[in-house]
Amino acid sequence: MNRARVLSHLLSRAPPGTPLAAARTFIYGGTRGKASAPPPPTALAAEPFLNGSSSNYVEEMYTAWLQDPKSVHQSWDTFFRNASAGAAPGTAYTAPPSLAEPTPHHVPLSSIAPAMATSPMVGDVQISDKVIDDHLAVQGIIRAYQIRGHSIASLDPLGINTVDPSQGRQLVVRNYMNRFSEEDMERSFKLPMSTYVGGKEGQLPLKEIIKRLENAYCRSIGVEFMFINSLEQCNWIRQKFESPGVMTMDSLEKRLLLARLTRSHGFEAFLARKFSSEKRFGLEGCEILIPAMKQVIDRSTSLGVESFVMGMPHRGRLNVLANVCRKPLEHIFTQFAGLESADEGSGDVKYHLGTYQERLNRVTNKNIRLAIVANPSHLEACDPVVQGKTRAEQFYHGDSEGKKVLSILLHGDAAFSGQGIVYETFHLSELPEYTTHGTIHIVVNNQIGFTTDPRMSRSSPYCTDVARVVNAPIFHVNADDPEAVMHVCNVAADWRSTFHKDVVIDLVCYRRNGHNEIDEPMFTQPLMYTRIRKLKPVIELYADKLINEGVVTPEEVKEVKDKYEKILETAFVEAKQETQVFNKHWIDSPWSGFFEGKDPLKISPTGVHEDTLKHIGKKFSSAPPNASDFVIHRGIQRILNSRMEMVESRTADWALGEAMAFGSLLKEGTHVRLSGQDVERGTFSHRHHVLHHQKVDKSQYNALANLYRDQAPYTVCNSSLSEYAVLGFELGFSMTNPNALVIWEAQFGDFNNTAQCIIDQFISSGQSKWIRQSGLVLLLPHGMEGMGPEHSSARLERFLQMTSDDPDVLPPFSDDFAIRQLSDINWIVANCSTPASYFHILRRQIALPFRKPLIIMTPKSLLRLPEARSSFDEMIEGTEFQRMYPEAGPASNNPANVKRLIFCSGRVYYDLVQARKEAGLEEKIAIARVEQIAPFPYDLVMKECAKYADAELVWSQEEHKNMGAWSYIQPRIATAMNHERHISSERVKIARDSEDQSWYEYWFPWFFPSSGPPEPESPAPSQVHVASKPKRPVRYAGRPVSASTATGNKKTHIRESKQLLEDSLAL
Ligand SMILES: Cc1ncc(C[n+]2csc(CCOP(=O)(O)OP(=O)(O)O)c2C)c(N)n1
């Protein structure tokens, strides 16, 4: 009988009052003196034995029994024998060795198993009900400590939450101890395989067993791990905490720990002295954080890790920079001096800055890289960013198991339990394309969040409970016991290295000062702070301990302290000489070699050879090479066929255009990563990058990953249903390697607002605050197509509102106008209306000599609209991204006849064109499409306006007036038109006489009769006309203002759409 069968037998047949029920009593406790009341059959059926800790117990018994039937209690032996022999339901158990007092239902020992009636001796011990029950009780006690020992551990240095020791044991073991007398405490008990407290001993006196369990689980360390389903992992942890002598440190280690604590303490004390009125969010009360992090790093380095990517909040950040990363102290001190910045960027406050350092780890003598990711004030927001950056480092280093790159996340107690992004980030931890193979989390649990007590800020017992969702072990530790902290750090590093799963270290500490150094904590936590004031700093406690142990002398303690003081003082004096600060000193993700040797104003070509387009198109339209074995869905086959037809007719729809952009980049060696909800197929079922075998589970084919033998890897991955975490993750990924196209796609553009913090705090402002560039692309399905308020708008207006170009300033014109604009702005916002446009703008991300985030409003109905296809002619070599498509129809042939020039963007163009045609206005109305909205293509818009000099200007949009691009467009067209006035004869004269004449000649040929006849499609208006023309206002045509993004009523939607077309076109 295999394990599964025995276990299922166990579960299906265990009646109440049997050993299994007894096991349940062990696990969940019971009431002494009463046999557990038999649960109703339905309750019994619903008993979740196979879940969580109880199933572990049963399984342990069974595993032990398989190895050695004598190693388990006789009752288990009997049961397993009977169960294995196929005993009928209800017959495997005949006698319950109840833990409870004998009751009228008590079953005699002899009835447990026939064998026992004839062999009542095991070794020297007479088998009796009492012996069995006592052993079972001891097992229950052991298990109770493993499960609940943490709840009475002495974790709180303040002693506020410490359980009364007299009640503590009772809380853990419940009624299991009641059966034992004082004499019983001296009796020896055989130790089960589920404990390691015995070391090499197989049995111990009960007193000793309990002492050792309390040492392991109830002193300065509280271990939460019994919810983990893996027996191997549970045993691993038990061994790490129960084995005798595990916490022993030698004197060298103790001295190192003291020295590190001295630095941690000394740093804060120094800053407090020198900058007493400055906010620094000091670490006082949790100085152990520094030695803890260093221990994790030392240990992990010795286990092979070479790079550490870290994220942390404000608390103790400067100390971590100084003492963990070894950031030059002068750089830190100058941040206090209020100096002007010498380089680009608006900078950030000192406790948000990131850093990157490479240095020698002296303990292991290995070189390591340390990065702390810059973060905004928004607590925990950097968590997914760190994970994405870590994942990218692992990916590009070929570190597929996470052996070389490790992420460490620091948290505050209130933020860890309060911020949902923590949960969302945990859920990335095991996903194939998002895992970082285990993160070490360290919580600075000072038992307060600003002025709020834990009882008011969370509903869970521990601030760390969120980590249980991924079965991460949680090590709570009293931060005033430095050696215990070092032990859990070692175990955490070993755990991560062994199992590659997340783990949490909960440093239970206190906050010696207010939230910051200027806050008065007595206003709100008077009793807590009265107690804190009486506490000795941990450095003193530990120094005293080591002096008492004879490990160090008081003189040595002072010497170490003075030496560090001197280092600080010297750096302080040096920092005083500085007259400027450099933002570049704080870059967290340097791109070595990326900018060097590049022309900062040159875009590489984005058009590609027709053969490449054809090759990619054909591959993308073909079934897997082993098509006969790989059964694809008939609907997919139809899609592939129609793709192939398009390729043969040299056209591309949206999906093909995208595939050609990706494929050509892959061919050129650029890694492409597309991540988001359901991106593999595409929300609108248009993409189909992953084909699924219809008969074989998990058998898939990805054409773009198989285009060329030597291509770059292509990653396309459906993400968890989180926008905040996944967008943050992809941003982090994009920070690592500029030579990758990293794309996040929203299911619908609307949902980007649940990732608003990443958009506002990182993507929009990251370069300005932290001079960190990112070429991340956001694909946001957008368009008013009658799908209601939540599937219509990607909130284009918000992205445009956050662009950093001044609406009132026309950038100076020059030949490199377009790229200068790109270089100067914080991000690019586009609403592409053709596959070719989309193709080029994606490729341009990599062709740029710098990196900028790109926000694209992507279509829904246009994905399949035949009019919205592009010819290969628009993508081949020599073509490029069109920031604006000018009118190219009949109206453009006779501009003087055109009464209205409509500017628009995105899908509304196709509606306008259709309606114009139906109204017979193709000669009277010109329509230009703005593809790149920000930075605004002033030059092209001005050219178009100048061409239709007599036309009324209209901006037509389908979004409501207080949304969409209108608010962005209006002032910019005004600026352009005002400038048009300025291009007066005087300006033209300057242009004529200067070097930029050719440029003006190109745009305004009518000013330059000597340059030849004007282009046929742009007949020259009179010079006087342009120069003296008053400002041309632009009129709005579209939906009126609204509180909601779109109506939910189909009829209203149609009426509004019709109205906007009429408003746009009525002459
Ligand atoms: C998302 C977010 N909300 C609110 C704040 C304001 N704030 C800054 S620190 C803090 C308390 C944080 O408490 P905890 O996480 O326990 O860290 P501690 O300051 O105690 O180290 C708060 C509410 C913030 N920075 N971010």
Ligand SMILES: [Mg+2]
């Ligand atoms: Mg706190």
